Amino acid sequence: MQPHSIYLHIPFCQHRCSYCDFNTYAGLENLIFAYAQALRHEIKYVAATLDAKLPVHTIFFGGGTPSLLSAEDLASILKTLHTSFDVFPDAEISLEANPGTLSAAYLTELRNLGINRLSLGMQSAHPDELKFLERIHDYMDVVEAVTWARQAGFDNLSLDLIFGLPEQQTQTWVDSLQRALALAPEHFSLYALTLEHGTPLGSWAARGLIPEPDPDRAADMYELAAKMLAQVGYTQYEISNWARKNEKGRMKDEQRMDIEAQSPIAIRQSLFECRHNLQYWRNQPYLGFGAGGHGFVNGMRTVNVLSPKSYIQRLSKLNFSTSSGQALQHSTDDFPRTPATIEANPIDRETEMRETMMMGLRLTREGVSKARFQTRFGLSMREQFAEPIQQLVEWELLCWENDTLRLTPRGRLLGNQVFMQFV
């Protein structure tokens, strides 16, 4: 069976950033303990609907702010995952952390739990920008977090940065990037600021209190960043993601090839790519646990209830107290639904093919290969999507290279227009 991924959503933050529209809540930290218990219940529920343990090669604690969970809560969740699934010994286990919530002791505990990848939300090195975004940390907190993480033994760190703020000067963006590069992370995620409806930034812009971000300036900043990162050895592998070479990973990868041979796409870990996110972009299966968690497994897309309180209530009704401590057996027909599921939509083949194109084309290096598409669907990608492909190649937004379809540099800037053609 092909390896699966697991996403766990932690919907708690100390403060809501001005641009954030994620499913996360400030001031509900008193729920964290019960929430961690509910997560364990949901994991056990899914395991009880399966005849055999699912192979799992990546686990991702995302949020929200997963670093608000105590090491004890994370340990118990990880223990439940290891008991419930066949987690590969070299699984990538990532955790998103807010640099304002960390300590050296906590990071050492995380590393000792087997968490081996840390994603830090740096966003900017400039106090004014961090204030505007309402982040709870400053650049020195990021420096400290990286230092502590290295001391704890993390050798796979990612930094997130945001560009294209209203009236942001190119120089402050370059400066933030340089300060981030000075910390030598293995991975970068760079996102253009978007004004989302319902966020403070969105309403300030709607009321004319701040200017809208300038998309042309943001495009210039993106191109500048791509150039700067390439110059110092980072490879872009996705529209918003860059990674350094991983010599150790290449060796590990060869050993892993046998295990993953059944997967249509063997994972080539020659870069410090985020293996978990690659699973999404390759449209491969993953389970989504937690409030607002999304999953794609068993030919179905699932969505969980958004509210952490409702999530806890739905899972607290379950009784897992058999004498052996094992979850009770549920019907295999339930899989992948759980009491927290509010939507479970079957994905037909046609939709899966479209989604495979839309997500796969985000991968700027890998693209979508004709041969892999043929193996997966038994159909020709060229014939199935003849019209949009021809059109996008004519517009110079896509190009063919060795039977692989990829975004052109221009296509990377206009990704949404490309993906729309496959809806």
Ligand code: SF4
């Ligand atoms: S820390 Fe992240 S998830 Fe939390 S409010 Fe800020 S941007 Fe959103």
